[in-house]
Amino acid sequence: MRILALETSCDETALAVVEEGRRVLFSRVASQTEVHRLFSGVFPEKASRLHLETVWLLWRETREALGGGIPDAVAVTAGPGLPGSLLVGLMAAKTLAFLGEKPLIPVNHLVAHLYAVYLAGVDLLFPALGLVVSGGHTDLFLLSSHREIRRLGGTRDDAAGEAFDKVGRLLGLPYPGGPEIDRLSREGDPRAIPFPRAYLEGTRDFSFSGLKTAVAVYLEKSGDHFRPADVAASFQEAVVDVLVEKTVRTAEELGVGEIVMAGGVAANRRLRERMGEECAARGFRLHVPPPSLCTDNAAMVGARGYFAFREGVQAGLDLEAFPRGTPLF
Numbered sequence: 001m002r003i004l005a006l007e008t009s010c011d012e013t014a015l016a017v018v019e020e021g022r023r024v025l026f027s028r029v030a031s032q033t034e035v036h037r038l039f040s041g042v043f044p045e046k047a048s049r050l051h052l053e054t055v056w057l058l059w060r061e062t063r064e065a066l067g068g069g070i071p072d073a074v075a076v077t078a079g080p081g082l083p084g085s086l087l088v089g090l091m092a093a094k095t096l097a098f099l100g101e102k103p104l105i106p107v108n109h110l111v112a113h114l115y116a117v118y119l120a121g122v123d124l125l126f127p128a129l130g131l132v133v134s135g136g137h138t139d140l141f142l143l144s145s146h147r148e149i150r151r152l153g154g155t156r157d158d159a160a161g162e163a164f165d166k167v168g169r170l171l172g173l174p175y176p177g178g179p180e181i182d183r184l185s186r187e188g189d190p191r192a193i194p195f196p197r198a199y200l201e202g203t204r205d206f207s208f209s210g211l212k213t214a215v216a217v218y219l220e221k222s223g224d225h226f227r228p229a230d231v232a233a234s235f236q237e238a239v240v241d242v243l244v245e246k247t248v249r250t251a252e253e254l255g256v257g258e259i260v261m262a263g264g265v266a267a268n269r270r271l272r273e274r275m276g277e278e279c280a281a282r283g284f285r286l287h288v289p290p291p292s293l294c295t296d297n298a299a300m301v302g303a304r305g306y307f308a309f310r311e312g313v314q315a316g317l318d319l320e321a322f323p324r325g326t327p328l329f
């Protein structure tokens, strides 16, 4: 079964065709980063307008590359995300499903991030613990099967990626700050500055706004006398410590042997390294998609769409956008 997948939840317009949930036949990601960089963050209305221009160009490219008509089904990100951006992808997906008389499959963007591992040849052994770390989310999920997915906790304020982007801005780095801090921190000392770690004991929630404020206060106090690489490395280490410790502890408490980590921040070199070491030491099987599949793309939507469809998930042409509180389909 071939699924055409569309992703427009934030600032990437992406289309892909995925076979049997695992094989990527075609995938394109058109990033709007260059435009949003001018505003040091995502400008929502601009994002929707750019999706509107780009989504049809990508569809034409997809059709030319693969030939033939609309694949066997159309999967689309229904949320969470920016309302206007989601609506553009939904309308395009509905139009293609309607014209091709194919099923329409709604996909939760966060669950899709976790399913990116299927594109890297992994078959999850349930139950699995999923950590999604992206620009908008830091969430822990328990996956008991393809159908039974439960959110265990998440950030109470800033998402991990948001904290990276805000600290990047404080350091005068270009948007998005995550990859820049990742690069800069390689020349820094992660123990140079003892930034706070919020473990929120007794919960499976996260909080990163206090850490961001601590970095702002540190920079304010230091004037011109600080090493940006040390600030980057010390900030990154604080985020990584909390993500690794809370994830591994949750897996231990729930008796889950399998951990999946995905989302844009999962592309972070230090996080991948530390989560890998800790999982190996404590006997967990860790799956992390390659960095190119950690950031937003449509192939992951095709992967999740396939497994959801096999479980009977399908939507009508009245499918809504769910900017928040998205069902875990």
Ligand code: KG4
Binding pocket: 010, 133, 134, 135, 136, 137, 160, 161, 162, 164, 165, 176, 177, 178, 179, 182, 263, 264, 265, 266, 267, 268, 269, 294, 295, 296
């Ligand atoms: O998953 P994603 O592409 O989009 C959302 O769904 O939000 O994640 C984007 C986020 C941004 O905040 C970006 O700064 C962060 O992922 N990011 C990174 C790295 N690459 C992307 N953060 C830390 N280190 C990286 N290497």
Ligand code: ZN
Binding pocket: 109, 113, 134, 135, 263, 264, 295, 296
């Ligand atoms: Zn994402």
